[in-house]
Amino acid sequence: xxxxxxxxxxxxxxxxxxxxxxxxxxxxxxxxxxxxxxxxxxxxxxxxxxxxxxxxxxxxxxxxxxxxxxxxxxxxxxxxxxxxxxxxxxxxxxxxxxxxxxxxxxxxxxxxxxxxxxxxxxxxxxxxxxxxxxxxxxxxxxxxxxxxxxxxxxxxxxxxxxxxxxxxxxxxxxxxxxx
Amino acid sequence: xxxxxxxxxxxxxxxxxxxxxxxxxxxxxxxxxxxxxxxxxxxxxxxxxxxxxxxxxxxxxxxxxxxxxxxxxxxxxxxxxxxxxxxxxxxxxxxxxxxxxxxxxxxxxxxxxxxxxxxxxxxxxxxxxxxxxxxxxxxxxxxxxxxxxxxxxxxxxxxxxxxxxxxxxxxxxxxxxxxxxxxxxxxxxxxxxxxxxxxxxxxxxxxxxxxxxxxxxxxxxxxxxxxxxxxxxxxxxxxxxxxxxxxxxxxxxxxxxxxxxxxxxxxxxxxxxxxxxxxxxxxxxxxxxx
Numbered sequence: 199x200x201x202x203x204x205x206x207x208x209x210x211x212x213x214x215x216x217x218x219x220x221x222x223x224x225x226x227x228x229x230x231x232x233x234x235x236x237x238x239x240x241x242x243x244x245x246x247x248x249x250x251x252x253x254x255x256x257x258x259x260x261x262x263x264x265x266x267x268x269x270x271x272x273x274x275x276x277x278x279x280x281x282x283x284x285x286x287x288x289x290x291x292x293x294x295x296x297x298x299x300x301x302x303x304x305x306x307x308x309x310x311x312x313x314x315x316x317x318x319x320x321x322x323x324x325x326x327x328x329x330x331x332x333x334x335x336x337x338x339x340x341x342x343x344x345x346x347x348x349x350x351x352x353x354x355x356x357x358x359x360x361x362x363x364x365x366x367x368x369x370x371x372x373x374x375x376x377x
Numbered sequence: 378x379x380x381x382x383x384x385x386x387x388x389x390x391x392x393x394x395x396x397x398x399x400x401x402x403x404x405x406x407x408x409x410x411x412x413x414x415x416x417x418x419x420x421x422x423x424x425x426x427x428x429x430x431x432x433x434x435x436x437x438x439x440x441x442x443x444x445x446x447x448x449x450x451x452x453x454x455x456x457x458x459x460x461x462x463x464x465x466x467x468x469x470x471x472x473x474x475x476x477x478x479x480x481x482x483x484x485x486x487x488x489x490x491x492x493x494x495x496x497x498x499x500x501x502x503x504x505x506x507x508x509x510x511x512x513x514x515x516x517x518x519x520x521x522x523x524x525x526x527x528x529x530x531x532x533x534x535x536x537x538x539x540x541x542x543x544x545x546x547x548x549x550x551x552x553x554x555x556x557x558x559x560x561x562x563x564x565x566x567x568x569x570x571x572x573x574x575x576x577x578x579x580x581x582x583x584x585x586x587x588x589x590x591x592x593x594x595x596x597x598x599x600x601x602x603x604x605x606x607x608x609x610x611x612x613x614x615x616x617x618x619x620x621x622x623x624x625x626x627x628x629x630x631x632x633x634x635x636x637x638x639x640x641x642x643x644x645x646x647x648x649x650x651x652x653x654x655x656x657x658x659x660x661x662x663x664x665x666x667x
Binding site: 217220221222223224225226227228229230234235236238240252253254257258261264266267269270271273274275276277278279280283284287290319323324327329331334335338339343 | 391393396401403411412422432436437440441445513515586
């Protein structure tokens with residue numbers, strides 16, 4: 199019973215963290231932006247949840263994170279949702295391949311994902327409009343965003359890991375009492 | 378580490394691939410529907426208006442406070458120098474102001490003679506605070522703290538610092554998203570104030586990094602338009618009210634077709650330091666009806 203409850207509770211925690219991080223990303227980070235860009239917390243959540251909990255979580259979190267971005271900034275509802283969902287799926291394939299305590303692997307994966315994401319947005323929203331000057335977009339948006347996201351991800355990853363371990367402890371304890 | 382989804386997986390056998398397929402179809406449908414209609418805007422906008430925006434209003438202040446602290450640290454050293462320069466500027470401006478007051482007096486006289494009404498002052502305006510950016514780094518749009526509950530509607534024009542900021546592109550009960558004129562992919566019909574020749578102003582992320590926007594298709598056979606001329610919104614724009622200042626011409630060049638001219642302009646509004654904007658509640662098409 200406790201086991202099931204803690205699983206549901208953990209899902210609720212994941213669900214709440216999405217709007218919470220969106221609010222942070224849109225209201226707080228623009229004021230402390232580095233080089234005019236703010237970190238991409240939505241992608242950060244998608245990637246980290248995907249590599250901790252697998253492809254299903256990655257897909258779902260990516261979809262809703264992208265949808266929030268779409269509602270507030272996109273012209274087409276569903277574009278960012280699609281992009282982030284596939285990144286979540288891809289990262290989910292690597293779930294269980296590493297020790298969660300080691301931050302290097304998630305960090306490298308997040309950097310790669312953020313770059314892919316930026317490149318995707320550039321190709322579909324800018325290149326198709328005839329904006330061919332890729333090096334500018336790389337220099338002024340994609341690279342700073344990737345760097346800043348990687349920087350704040352160190353804090354966010356340890357936070358996500360702490361929450362995860364707290365739930366893990368609850369589950370372990372409940373298992374022992376049953377036995 | 379046992380993944381959270383594992384225990385459930387035995388009951389629901391929804392594999393990752395099928396979930397991916399279902400949500401892909403959902404997103405593609407969403408894109409198709411929003412491309413053609415605005416059917417989904419209502420429910421989505423009300424939902425985020427109820428969940429996200431109230432928090433943004435509160436937390437936006439925290440962010441503003443953090444931003445101010447950072448700015449203080451950055452600028453203390455430069456402030457002393459700036460202060461000295463500003464004092465000199467105040468002297469110069471005071472002198473200019475007295476001269477301008479005299480000219481304004483003269484202008485008012487002439488205006489009343491021609492019975493022209495000052496159009497800017499005739500518009501009804503509502504002030505609004507910017508509470509959040511759009512959450513991405515690619516487009517220059519932002520969220521303000523007023524929506525349909527305050528009488529705002531889609532396509533209403535937004536101004537600040539006496540210049541055009543943009544228009545409301547989507548709206549909820551207590552928020553509205555303003556897409557700025559310098560946002561990539563935005564085009565505004567404008568005219569050179571002094572000559573009345575029409576042109577198209579287009580936003581570009583690349584040019585905005587240099588503090589500029591682009592204009593094109595200026596039909597100006599006699600080459601009367603000069604660098605420094607004001608560009609305002611034109612009469613033929615269907616979304617923007619006429620006579621709102623967009624910016625000043627920075628460079629002009631002849632197009633290859635030898636018929637039109639294009640170039641760059643400096644926007645009148647400092648988009649990176651906006652915190653309060655004015656929404657003009659008169660709309661262009663409602664003006665038509667009355």
